[in-house]
Amino acid sequence: MAELGDLSQAIINGDLNTAKSTTQELLDGGASAQTVVTQGLVPGMDVVGQKFKANEFYVPEVLIAARAMNAGMELLAPGLAQSGVKSAGIIVLGTVKGDLHDIGKNLVGMMLKGGGFKVIDAGIDVPAERFVELARQNNADIIGLSALLTTTMTQMGAVIEAAREAGLSARIMVGGAPITQEYAEEIGADGYAADAASAVDLARSLIA
Numbered sequence: 344m345a346e347l348g349d350l351s352q353a354i355i356n357g358d359l360n361t362a363k364s365t366t367q368e369l370l371d372g373g374a375s376a377q378t379v380v381t382q383g384l385v386p387g388m389d390v391v392g393q394k395f396k397a398n399e400f401y402v403p404e405v406l407i408a409a410r411a412m413n414a415g416m417e418l419l420a421p422g423l424a425q426s427g428v429k430s431a432g433i434i435v436l437g438t439v440k441g442d443l444h445d446i447g448k449n450l451v452g453m454m455l456k457g458g459g460f461k462v463i464d465a466g467i468d469v470p471a472e473r474f475v476e477l478a479r480q481n482n483a484d485i486i487g488l489s490a491l492l493t494t495t496m497t498q499m500g501a502v503i504e505a506a507r508e509a510g511l512s513a514r515i516m517v518g519g520a521p522i523t524q525e526y527a528e529e530i531g532a533d534g535y536a537a538d539a540a541s542a543v544d545l546a547r548s549l550i551a
Protein backbone atom coordinates (compact mmCIF):
# COMPACT_ATOMS: atom_id res chain seq x y z
CA MET A 344 0.00 0.00 0.00
CA ALA A 345 1.49 3.33 -1.09
CA GLU A 346 2.06 6.05 1.51
CA LEU A 347 1.98 9.82 1.00
CA GLY A 348 5.64 9.97 2.02
CA ASP A 349 6.50 7.63 -0.89
CA LEU A 350 5.01 10.18 -3.26
CA SER A 351 7.02 13.04 -1.71
CA GLN A 352 10.16 10.91 -2.08
CA ALA A 353 9.36 10.12 -5.73
CA ILE A 354 9.17 13.88 -6.42
CA ILE A 355 12.47 14.50 -4.62
CA ASN A 356 14.03 11.67 -6.67
CA GLY A 357 12.55 13.11 -9.87
CA ASP A 358 11.07 9.67 -10.55
CA LEU A 359 8.19 10.36 -12.91
CA ASN A 360 6.98 6.75 -13.23
CA THR A 361 6.88 6.17 -9.47
CA ALA A 362 5.22 9.57 -8.96
CA LYS A 363 2.47 8.54 -11.38
CA SER A 364 1.96 5.01 -10.07
CA THR A 365 2.04 6.16 -6.42
CA THR A 366 -0.46 8.94 -7.11
CA GLN A 367 -2.78 6.41 -8.75
CA GLU A 368 -2.37 3.90 -5.91
CA LEU A 369 -3.16 6.58 -3.33
CA LEU A 370 -6.31 7.60 -5.23
CA ASP A 371 -7.35 3.95 -5.65
CA GLY A 372 -6.77 3.47 -1.91
CA GLY A 373 -9.34 6.20 -1.18
CA ALA A 374 -7.12 9.27 -0.58
CA SER A 375 -8.68 12.52 -1.79
CA ALA A 376 -6.98 14.51 -4.56
CA GLN A 377 -6.53 17.36 -2.10
CA THR A 378 -4.73 15.13 0.43
CA VAL A 379 -2.47 13.75 -2.29
CA VAL A 380 -1.52 17.31 -3.34
CA THR A 381 -1.10 18.87 0.08
CA GLN A 382 0.48 15.91 1.89
CA GLY A 383 2.31 14.18 -0.98
CA LEU A 384 3.25 16.37 -3.92
CA VAL A 385 3.70 19.78 -2.29
CA PRO A 386 5.89 18.55 0.64
CA GLY A 387 8.09 16.74 -1.93
CA MET A 388 8.47 19.90 -3.99
CA ASP A 389 9.13 21.93 -0.83
CA VAL A 390 12.13 19.70 -0.10
CA VAL A 391 13.31 20.16 -3.70
CA GLY A 392 13.04 23.93 -3.23
CA GLN A 393 15.05 23.78 0.01
CA LYS A 394 17.76 21.66 -1.66
CA PHE A 395 17.88 24.10 -4.58
CA LYS A 396 18.35 27.01 -2.17
CA ALA A 397 21.11 25.11 -0.36
CA ASN A 398 22.89 24.37 -3.68
CA GLU A 399 22.38 20.62 -3.16
CA PHE A 400 20.14 20.54 -6.25
CA TYR A 401 20.74 22.40 -9.50
CA VAL A 402 18.42 23.47 -12.33
CA PRO A 403 18.26 20.01 -14.04
CA GLU A 404 17.21 18.24 -10.82
CA VAL A 405 14.54 20.86 -10.19
CA LEU A 406 13.18 20.54 -13.73
CA ILE A 407 13.09 16.73 -13.45
CA ALA A 408 11.34 16.92 -10.07
CA ALA A 409 8.87 19.46 -11.46
CA ARG A 410 8.09 17.15 -14.37
CA ALA A 411 7.42 14.27 -11.98
CA MET A 412 5.14 16.56 -9.97
CA ASN A 413 3.27 17.66 -13.08
CA ALA A 414 2.70 14.00 -14.01
CA GLY A 415 1.09 13.45 -10.61
CA MET A 416 -0.91 16.67 -10.90
CA GLU A 417 -2.34 15.55 -14.25
CA LEU A 418 -3.85 12.46 -12.63
CA LEU A 419 -5.31 14.62 -9.86
CA ALA A 420 -6.72 17.41 -12.02
CA PRO A 421 -10.23 15.91 -12.42
CA GLY A 422 -10.53 15.22 -8.67
CA LEU A 423 -9.29 18.69 -7.78
CA ALA A 424 -11.75 20.36 -10.13
CA GLN A 425 -14.58 18.36 -8.55
CA SER A 426 -13.64 19.05 -4.95
CA GLY A 427 -13.21 22.74 -5.78
CA VAL A 428 -9.92 22.94 -3.90
CA LYS A 429 -9.00 26.58 -3.55
CA SER A 430 -5.65 27.42 -5.12
CA ALA A 431 -3.06 29.26 -3.05
CA GLY A 432 -3.56 32.17 -5.45
CA ILE A 433 -3.62 33.10 -9.13
CA ILE A 434 -0.44 34.31 -10.80
CA VAL A 435 0.07 35.66 -14.30
CA LEU A 436 3.71 34.95 -15.11
CA GLY A 437 5.68 36.05 -18.16
CA THR A 438 8.92 37.33 -19.65
CA VAL A 439 8.77 41.02 -20.49
CA LYS A 440 8.63 42.59 -23.95
CA GLY A 441 11.77 42.20 -26.06
CA ASP A 442 13.06 39.29 -23.97
CA LEU A 443 12.98 35.66 -25.15
CA HIS A 444 14.59 33.96 -22.15
CA ASP A 445 12.14 31.57 -20.51
CA ILE A 446 14.05 28.84 -18.70
CA GLY A 447 14.05 30.67 -15.36
CA LYS A 448 10.46 31.83 -15.82
CA ASN A 449 9.34 28.26 -16.52
CA LEU A 450 11.19 26.99 -13.49
CA VAL A 451 9.50 29.63 -11.32
CA GLY A 452 6.12 28.63 -12.82
CA MET A 453 6.67 24.95 -12.05
CA MET A 454 7.70 25.68 -8.49
CA LEU A 455 4.68 27.95 -7.99
CA LYS A 456 2.39 25.21 -9.29
CA GLY A 457 4.13 22.85 -6.87
CA GLY A 458 3.31 25.35 -4.13
CA GLY A 459 -0.40 25.15 -5.00
CA PHE A 460 -0.71 28.32 -7.10
CA LYS A 461 -2.70 28.53 -10.32
CA VAL A 462 -0.21 29.83 -12.88
CA ILE A 463 -1.27 31.54 -16.09
CA ASP A 464 1.75 31.45 -18.37
CA ALA A 465 1.80 34.64 -20.46
CA GLY A 466 4.84 33.37 -22.40
CA ILE A 467 7.80 35.44 -23.63
CA ASP A 468 8.15 38.89 -25.21
CA VAL A 469 4.97 40.00 -23.43
CA PRO A 470 3.93 43.68 -23.75
CA ALA A 471 2.69 45.56 -20.68
CA GLU A 472 -0.89 45.72 -22.00
CA ARG A 473 -0.99 41.91 -22.35
CA PHE A 474 0.00 41.44 -18.70
CA VAL A 475 -2.77 43.83 -17.69
CA GLU A 476 -5.31 42.08 -19.92
CA LEU A 477 -4.45 38.60 -18.59
CA ALA A 478 -4.41 39.77 -14.97
CA ARG A 479 -7.84 41.32 -15.36
CA GLN A 480 -9.34 38.34 -17.25
CA ASN A 481 -8.10 35.87 -14.64
CA ASN A 482 -8.61 38.05 -11.58
CA ALA A 483 -4.94 37.52 -10.73
CA ASP A 484 -3.57 38.03 -7.23
CA ILE A 485 -0.03 38.46 -8.51
CA ILE A 486 1.73 39.41 -11.74
CA GLY A 487 5.19 37.82 -12.00
CA LEU A 488 7.71 39.42 -14.34
CA SER A 489 10.94 37.88 -15.61
CA ALA A 490 13.76 39.67 -17.47
CA LEU A 491 17.26 38.43 -18.32
CA LEU A 492 18.59 41.40 -20.26
CA THR A 493 19.67 44.78 -18.98
CA THR A 494 17.95 46.21 -22.07
CA THR A 495 14.58 44.63 -21.21
CA MET A 496 14.49 44.95 -17.42
CA THR A 497 13.23 48.53 -17.85
CA GLN A 498 10.03 47.00 -19.27
CA MET A 499 9.14 45.89 -15.75
CA GLY A 500 8.53 49.50 -14.78
CA ALA A 501 6.25 49.89 -17.78
CA VAL A 502 4.14 46.91 -16.63
CA ILE A 503 3.89 48.29 -13.09
CA GLU A 504 2.77 51.64 -14.47
CA ALA A 505 0.23 50.05 -16.82
CA ALA A 506 -1.17 47.88 -14.00
CA ARG A 507 -1.56 50.95 -11.76
CA GLU A 508 -3.20 52.98 -14.53
CA ALA A 509 -5.63 50.12 -15.12
CA GLY A 510 -6.47 50.13 -11.40
CA LEU A 511 -5.44 46.50 -10.86
CA SER A 512 -5.03 45.30 -7.29
CA ALA A 513 -2.61 42.49 -8.24
CA ARG A 514 0.76 42.60 -6.45
CA ILE A 515 3.80 42.61 -8.72
CA MET A 516 6.85 40.42 -8.18
CA VAL A 517 9.98 40.53 -10.30
CA GLY A 518 13.02 38.37 -10.94
CA GLY A 519 15.72 37.38 -13.40
CA ALA A 520 19.52 37.44 -13.40
CA PRO A 521 20.06 41.24 -13.70
CA ILE A 522 17.34 42.15 -11.17
CA THR A 523 18.20 43.12 -7.59
CA GLN A 524 16.17 43.98 -4.52
CA GLU A 525 17.31 47.57 -4.96
CA TYR A 526 16.08 47.70 -8.56
CA ALA A 527 12.74 46.15 -7.57
CA GLU A 528 12.26 48.88 -4.97
CA GLU A 529 13.31 51.58 -7.40
CA ILE A 530 10.60 50.63 -9.92
CA GLY A 531 7.96 50.14 -7.24
CA ALA A 532 7.57 46.35 -7.44
CA ASP A 533 5.94 44.64 -4.44
CA GLY A 534 8.61 41.95 -4.21
CA TYR A 535 11.77 40.43 -5.65
CA ALA A 536 13.09 36.88 -5.40
CA ALA A 537 16.46 35.63 -6.57
CA ASP A 538 15.45 32.06 -7.38
CA ALA A 539 12.47 29.79 -7.98
CA ALA A 540 12.22 28.44 -4.43
CA SER A 541 12.30 31.94 -2.93
CA ALA A 542 9.68 32.98 -5.51
CA VAL A 543 7.20 30.57 -3.89
CA ASP A 544 7.90 31.99 -0.40
CA LEU A 545 7.57 35.50 -1.81
CA ALA A 546 4.27 34.75 -3.53
CA ARG A 547 2.89 33.25 -0.31
CA SER A 548 3.95 36.32 1.66
CA LEU A 549 2.48 38.73 -0.91
CA ILE A 550 -0.90 37.01 -0.62
CA ALA A 551 -0.89 36.47 3.15
Ligand code: B12
Binds near residue numbers: 402448487493539
Ligand atom coordinates in the same frame (compact mmCIF):
# COMPACT_ATOMS: atom_id res chain seq x y z
C1 B12 B 1 20.04 30.35 -22.22
C2 B12 B 1 20.39 31.77 -22.60
C3 B12 B 1 19.89 32.25 -23.82
C4 B12 B 1 18.94 31.44 -24.69
C5 B12 B 1 17.52 31.51 -24.09
C6 B12 B 1 16.75 30.23 -24.30
C7 B12 B 1 15.50 30.21 -23.49
N1 B12 B 1 14.52 29.47 -23.99
O1 B12 B 1 15.38 30.83 -22.43
C8 B12 B 1 19.08 32.18 -26.08
C9 B12 B 1 20.16 31.48 -26.87
C10 B12 B 1 17.81 32.26 -26.89
C11 B12 B 1 19.61 33.54 -25.62
C12 B12 B 1 19.52 34.68 -26.41
C13 B12 B 1 20.10 35.89 -26.08
N2 B12 B 1 20.86 36.15 -25.00
CO1 B12 B 1 21.01 34.93 -23.50
N3 B12 B 1 21.54 33.82 -22.08
C14 B12 B 1 21.21 32.59 -21.77
C15 B12 B 1 21.98 32.17 -20.50
C16 B12 B 1 23.20 31.35 -20.95
C17 B12 B 1 21.27 31.35 -19.45
C18 B12 B 1 19.94 31.95 -18.95
C19 B12 B 1 19.21 30.90 -18.14
O2 B12 B 1 18.33 30.24 -18.65
N4 B12 B 1 19.63 30.67 -16.88
C20 B12 B 1 19.09 29.62 -16.02
C21 B12 B 1 17.83 30.12 -15.31
C22 B12 B 1 17.29 29.00 -14.40
O3 B12 B 1 18.20 31.20 -14.48
P1 B12 B 1 17.42 32.60 -14.53
O4 B12 B 1 16.86 32.83 -15.85
O5 B12 B 1 18.32 33.63 -13.93
O6 B12 B 1 16.19 32.40 -13.57
C23 B12 B 1 16.28 32.23 -12.17
C24 B12 B 1 16.23 33.54 -11.38
O7 B12 B 1 16.71 34.65 -12.09
C25 B12 B 1 14.80 33.66 -10.95
N5 B12 B 1 13.80 34.25 -11.84
C26 B12 B 1 13.75 34.30 -13.18
N6 B12 B 1 12.62 34.87 -13.60
C27 B12 B 1 11.90 35.19 -12.51
C28 B12 B 1 10.66 35.81 -12.37
C29 B12 B 1 10.15 36.05 -11.10
C30 B12 B 1 8.83 36.69 -10.95
C31 B12 B 1 10.92 35.69 -9.96
C32 B12 B 1 10.39 35.99 -8.61
C33 B12 B 1 12.16 35.06 -10.10
C34 B12 B 1 12.65 34.82 -11.38
O8 B12 B 1 14.42 32.32 -10.73
C35 B12 B 1 15.02 31.50 -11.75
C36 B12 B 1 15.21 30.13 -11.21
O9 B12 B 1 16.00 30.10 -10.05
C37 B12 B 1 22.38 33.58 -19.92
C38 B12 B 1 23.65 33.59 -19.07
C39 B12 B 1 23.37 33.45 -17.61
N7 B12 B 1 24.26 32.79 -16.94
O10 B12 B 1 22.36 33.94 -17.09
C40 B12 B 1 22.50 34.41 -21.19
C41 B12 B 1 22.31 35.92 -21.14
C42 B12 B 1 21.13 36.26 -20.24
N8 B12 B 1 21.98 36.25 -22.51
C43 B12 B 1 22.51 37.37 -22.91
C44 B12 B 1 22.37 37.93 -24.20
C45 B12 B 1 23.18 39.18 -24.49
C46 B12 B 1 21.52 37.34 -25.16
C47 B12 B 1 21.24 37.84 -26.58
C48 B12 B 1 21.09 39.36 -26.72
C49 B12 B 1 22.39 37.32 -27.44
C50 B12 B 1 22.41 37.83 -28.88
N9 B12 B 1 23.38 38.68 -29.12
O11 B12 B 1 21.56 37.46 -29.65
C51 B12 B 1 19.98 37.09 -26.97
C52 B12 B 1 18.73 37.90 -26.63
C53 B12 B 1 17.47 37.28 -27.13
C54 B12 B 1 16.29 37.99 -26.54
N10 B12 B 1 15.74 38.97 -27.24
O12 B12 B 1 15.87 37.66 -25.43
C55 B12 B 1 23.31 38.03 -21.79
C56 B12 B 1 22.60 39.23 -21.18
C57 B12 B 1 23.56 40.38 -20.90
C58 B12 B 1 22.84 41.50 -20.27
N11 B12 B 1 23.39 41.92 -19.16
O13 B12 B 1 21.85 41.99 -20.72
C59 B12 B 1 23.57 36.82 -20.84
C60 B12 B 1 23.74 37.22 -19.35
C61 B12 B 1 24.87 36.12 -21.34
C62 B12 B 1 26.11 37.02 -21.20
N12 B12 B 1 26.91 36.82 -20.18
O14 B12 B 1 26.35 37.85 -22.03
N13 B12 B 1 20.15 33.48 -24.39
